[in-house]
Amino acid sequence: MEIQELRNSFKEVDKNAWESENVGKVPIKVYANRNLLKKMEDDVFRQAANAASLPGILKYSYLFSDAHIGYGVPVGWAGAFDLEEGIISPGAIGFDINCGMRLIKTNLTLEEVKPKIKELVDALFKMVPAGVGSNSPQSLTALKSLSKSELKEVAEEGVDWALRKGYGTRKDKERTEEKGSLKYADFSKVSEDAFKRGKKQLGTLGSGNHYLEIQVVNKDFNKEIANSLELDMIKNQVVVMFHTGSRGFGHQIASDYIKKFIDYSAKNGIDLKDRQLAYAPFNSEEGQNYFKAMSCGINFAFVNRQIITHQIREAFKSIFKKTENDLGLEVVYDVSHNTAKIEEYSIENRKKKVIIHRKGATRSFGPGNKELSGILKRIGQPVIVGGSMETGSYLCVGTKKAEEDSFGTTLHGSGRTMSRVAARSVINPDKLLESMKTKGIYVKANSIVGLTEEGGSAYKDINEVVDSMDMAGISRKVLSLRPIGNIKG
Amino acid sequence: MERYRLLKNEATADIAFIAYGKNLAELFRNITIAVSNIMILNVKKGGNKKITFVMHDKSLDYLVIDFINKIVFYKDYKNIIITDARIKIDKNFNLHCSAVGENVRNLKDNFLVDVKAATLHDFKIKKEKGLIKCKIVLDV
Numbered sequence: 001m002e003i004q005e006l007r008n009s010f011k012e013v014d015k016n017a018w019e020s021e022n023v024g025k026v027p028i029k030v031y032a033n034r035n036l037l038k039k040m041e042d043d044v045f046r047q048a049a050n051a052a053s054l055p056g057i058l059k060y061s062y063l064f065s066d067a068h069i070g071y072g073v074p075v076g077w078a079g080a081f082d083l084e085e086g087i088i089s090p091g092a093i094g095f096d097i098n099c100g101m102r103l104i105k106t107n108l109t110l111e112e113v114k115p116k117i118k119e120l121v122d123a124l125f126k127m128v129p130a131g132v133g134s135n136s137p138q139s140l141t142a143l144k145s146l147s148k149s150e151l152k153e154v155a156e157e158g159v160d161w162a163l164r165k166g167y168g169t170r171k172d173k174e175r176t177e178e179k180g181s182l183k184y185a186d187f188s189k190v191s192e193d194a195f196k197r198g199k200k201q202l203g204t205l206g207s208g209n210h211y212l213e214i215q216v217v218n219k220d221f222n223k224e225i226a227n228s229l230e231l232d233m234i235k236n237q238v239v240v241m242f243h244t245g246s247r248g249f250g251h252q253i254a255s256d257y258i259k260k261f262i263d264y265s266a267k268n269g270i271d272l273k274d275r276q277l278a279y280a281p282f283n284s285e286e287g288q289n290y291f292k293a294m295s296c297g298i299n300f301a302f303v304n305r306q307i308i309t310h311q312i313r314e315a316f317k318s319i320f321k322k323t324e325n326d327l328g329l330e331v332v333y334d335v336s337h338n339t340a341k342i343e344e345y346s347i348e349n350r351k352k353k354v355i356i357h358r359k360g361a362t363r364s365f366g367p368g369n370k371e372l373s374g375i376l377k378r379i380g381q382p383v384i385v386g387g388s389m390e391t392g393s394y395l396c397v398g399t400k401k402a403e404e405d406s407f408g409t410t411l412h413g414s415g416r417t418m419s420r421v422a423a424r425s426v427i428n429p430d431k432l433l434e435s436m437k438t439k440g441i442y443v444k445a446n447s448i449v450g451l452t453e454e455g456g457s458a459y460k461d462i463n464e465v466v467d468s469m470d471m472a473g474i475s476r477k478v479l480s481l482r483p484i485g486n487i488k489g
Numbered sequence: 490m491e492r493y494r495l496l497k498n499e500a501t502a503d504i505a506f507i508a509y510g511k512n513l514a515e516l517f518r519n520i521t522i523a524v525s526n527i528m529i530l531n532v533k534k535g536g537n538k539k540i541t542f543v544m545h546d547k548s549l550d551y552l553v554i555d556f557i558n559k560i561v562f563y564k565d566y567k568n569i570i571i572t573d574a575r576i577k578i579d580k581n582f583n584l585h586c587s588a589v590g591e592n593v594r595n596l597k598d599n600f601l602v603d604v605k606a607a608t609l610h611d612f613k614i615k616k617e618k619g620l621i622k623c624k625i626v627l628d629v
Contacts, residue, residue: 070502071626095606096605132529132600193566197562206603209502248561251605255558258609419497419501446598
């Protein structure tokens with residue numbers, strides 16, 4: 001089908017939910033308002049159509065309101081595959097395995113933090129290494145160069161390892177997707193190069209769109225749910241949000257297996273529409289090896305965010321001279337973006353386990369889901385949506401409708417509108433800094449040029465992408481959050 | 490002759506560039522210079538760290554991708570930004586690289602963005618009027 005014909009075939013089947021004609025084995029389903037749908041690039045649909053032709057794909061090739069071009073499939077995409085007939089593909093997961101968001105609450109208010117924001121951001125900048133090739137924090141000597149057996153424990157145990165080493169609490173684990181540990185992880189499927197890249201990188205932020213932000217609760221859309229999460233209990237409550245993933249470790253796993261799967265395709269006569277979307281049957285030896293290695297990447301990223309959480313707690317304690325308890329530094333939730341996981345859904349009134357790929361997309365489980373515990377069982381899983389450093393972010397919750405309609409998946413962020421090179425030429429660094437200062441945001445970055453790549457105008461309107469999903473009933477808005485301090489790699 | 494050119498209107502989330510070379514050795518050298526300049530603002534060629542490696546691939550496409558991934562590997566593993574390289578490639582795609590670089594710590598004030606992988610997305614390599622042109626998209 002020609003791309004214009006495909007674009008013209010979309011029909012609105014529900015509020016902000018659009019279905020195309022069948023483009024392979026299944027149609028494409030887009031969750032977005034009319035304006036965002038119209039603005040999505042042609043290649044987004046080409047890539048979603050390629051994914052719709054993959055063996056064993058179920059129901060739809062999904063796009064969300066933040067979708068933009070990716071490698072293999074778009075960022076802001078999801079697809080569920082049959083465990084027997086389906087495939088697994090690194091390109092449909094992403095290079096940065098388990099790139100994700102964590103939100104931490106505090107008991108502090110804007111009035112208490114504002115006078116110390118520079119000191120706080122500077123301390124965090126020092127304690128959470130960011131930028132090109134950054135290594136584990138100086139203060140955490142035990143992490144400076146992990147042995148192979150230590151990294152094996154990290155990769156196979158996930159957050160349990162971090163807890164065992166004193167970097168977190170049981171509650172942190174409860175508030176992490178998959179409780180911070182995938183049992184399928186098998187370090188023997190990870191290459192020597194991945195080990196070498198990852199052994200000095202725990203507790204680091206990275207660069208690009210990875211950031212750490214001090215934010216203030218801006219507006220509530222569901223005070224009851226916010227209060228259940230101990231948020232919005234006090235006026236101008238301060239929270240901490242950050243975005244990072246599995247660093248070089250996860251990237252190496254993805255690079256290694258894309259190459260292996262291209263070889264697998266050649267040997268097995270698979271005609272790939274896009275080499276970046278190379279795959280292997282999920283149940284094949286090659287598919288299982290990647291699944292086990294990728295699960296190591298997922299666990300590594302959970303530990304990375306847990307170590308950063310530890311560093312954030314230490315920074316706040318040293319700046320505010322209070323105990324962790326008094327500061328109320330507790331994890332609200334930790335969500336993953338780039339994953340493939342086995343989950344169970346009801347398809348045509350039958351329970352079925354699927355391998356759900358999410359690339360630049362967030363799990364969105366609703367109230368009552370058996371994977372959720374404590375208060376989350378009543379309110380649904382928190383969905384943390386990071387915006388640009390200028391425009392703010394959102395806290396949402398998952399819905400039953402997402403479980404029924406989109407394999408429990410929703411958007412992950414704003415989605416970019418221009419390339420980094422274009423952003424450098426369009427966004428003036430001095431004006432950007434001035435604008436952020438006017439908005440009351442203190443920024444600490446390695447490079448001002450690098451900072452311009454992440455300016456607000458390089459991204460879609462966060463309000464529009466979040467509202468699109470809210471109106472579609474796939475995730476519900478709880479709070480908007482605005483930045484007051486930002487660290488960029 | 491231009492060594493490389495960054496592409497403004499491609500790779501929405503990442504960075505795309507075209508590298509040029511009169512021969513493969515020059516192309517790979519210019520790719521090295523492009524990748525280091527994408528990571529570090531106005532980085533100078535040279536440095537006191539020396540790295541030598543050999544690699545082989547069954548096609549030129551994969552040799553380019555694996556070569557960039559090797560540069561990325563040394564950045565993470567040894568904390569060295571490779572800034573220049575002398576390359577030898579034979580007709581069977583055996584590559585020998587003698588590279589020089591700088592410790593990441595010494596360049597931290599000029600960090601731009603961390604290159605994490607080379608991709609096959611929209612990868613192109615062709616020879617036109619005696620000049621080899623190679624388009625590469627980097628995941629950052």
